[in-house]
Amino acid sequence: GAVVSQHPSWVICKSGTSVKIECRSLDFQATTMFWYRQFPKQSLMLMATSNEGSKATYEQGVEKDKFLINHASLTLSTLTVTSAHPEDSSFYICSAGTIYEQYFGPGTRLTVT
Amino acid sequence: AQSVTQLGSHVSVSEGALVLLRCNYSSSVPPYLFWYVQYPNQGLQLLLKYTTGATLVKGINGFEAEFKKSETSFHLTKPSAHMSDAAEYFCAVSEISGSARQLTFGSGTQLTVLP
Numbered sequence: 030g031a032v033v034s035q036h037p038s039w040v041i042c043k044s045g046t047s048v049k050i051e052c053r054s055l056d057f058q059a060t061t062m063f064w065y066r067q068f069p070k071q072s073l074m075l076m077a078t079s080n081e082g083s084k085a086t087y088e089q090g091v092e093k094d095k096f097l098i099n100h101a102s103l104t105l106s107t108l109t110v111t112s113a114h115p116e117d118s119s120f121y122i123c124s125a126g127t128i129y130e131q132y133f134g135p136g137t138r139l140t141v142t
Numbered sequence: 143a144q145s146v147t148q149l150g151s152h153v154s155v156s157e158g159a160l161v162l163l164r165c166n167y168s169s170s171v172p173p174y175l176f177w178y179v180q181y182p183n184q185g186l187q188l189l190l191k192y193t194t195g196a197t198l199v200k201g202i203n204g205f206e207a208e209f210k211k212s213e214t215s216f217h218l219t220k221p222s223a224h225m226s227d228a229a230e231y232f233c234a235v236s237e238i239s240g241s242a243r244q245l246t247f248g249s250g251t252q253l254t255v256l257p
Contacts, residue, residue: 035185063244072232072247073186122185128243129193131236133178135185 032056033125035134042113042141050108050137052123058103059125064096067120067136079106113141144169144235148248156256161220163251165207165233168214174243175216176234177207180250186232192216203227228255 032055042048052062060081065073077098078086085098095117097109106125110117118141124131149164167173174193178186190201197209207218216233231251236243 070252072249075244075246078244120183124186124245126243128238129174130188130191131243131245133186136183138183 031130031132033123033132033134035121035123035137037137038135039138040140042139044114044141045112047109047111048113048139050110050121050123050139052106052108052125052134054104054125054132057125057127059106060103062100062106062123062125063131064098064106064108065122065124067122069120073122076108110139113139115141117141144173144237144246146233146235146246146248148231148233148251150251151249152252152254154254154256155223157225158222161205161218161223161227161253163218163231163233163253165216165218165248166214167216167233167235169235169237171237174236175207175209176236176245177201177205177216177218178232178234180230180232189218189231223253223255225255225257228253 034053036051062079064076066076067073075088076091079098079100081100081103087093100106120136122136123134145168147166176191177189180186189205190199192199192209200206205220233248234245236245
């Protein structure tokens with residue numbers, strides 16, 4: 030139980046285009062999901078907290094107009110990287126959880142050329 | 143505010159030797175503490191967690207950690223390293239955020255196991 034999936038697992042896009050990443054909780058309902066970004070050889074940095082039915086809460090320094098988060102249902106949150114640039118290339122990881130534990134998706138490798 | 147410090151960004155041990163990865167935390171409330179392992183290009187896998195109760199916590203793959211409140215530490219150990227243990231390890235502390243726990247991660251420790 031407690032499986033979180035992400036799609037796609039990797040994506041290459043051209044600079045200036047937008048990319049959508051999906052995060053799904055497969056066997057439980059997640060009122061809250063989290064989106065992280067991880068640069069090579071670095072730790073996970075929380076980007077935003079996604080709450081079902083309400084606006085996401087962004088961490089300081091994260092551009093909310095660039096990283097659009099939608100949490101339309103209790104099992105799905107999406108992260109859209111708008112007008113992507115090479116510096117947005119990174120590993121994006123989502124998690125979903127309860128007050129006791131978070132469950133992580135396998136991550137999405139984004140490369141912007 | 144909560145924070146996590148992992149001492150040593152790289153640790154190398156010989157196969158069969160003791161593994162010790164250090165983690166110290168700061169939290170204004172009783173913490174929930176976690177250790178995760180990450181293999182290249184993969185997500186995070188939970189090794190073990192401390193919530194309440196017994197301070198010595200046993201996890202998967204032979205790992206264990208001890209919560210020491212007086213030292214604000216949660217070090218990860220394994221008696222005998224295996225080649226398959228080579229990976230990145232993250233310590234994390236959490237606090238409630240809405241209906242879920244928000245994690246704050248340490249900077250990570252890359253474990254290398256030498257043959």
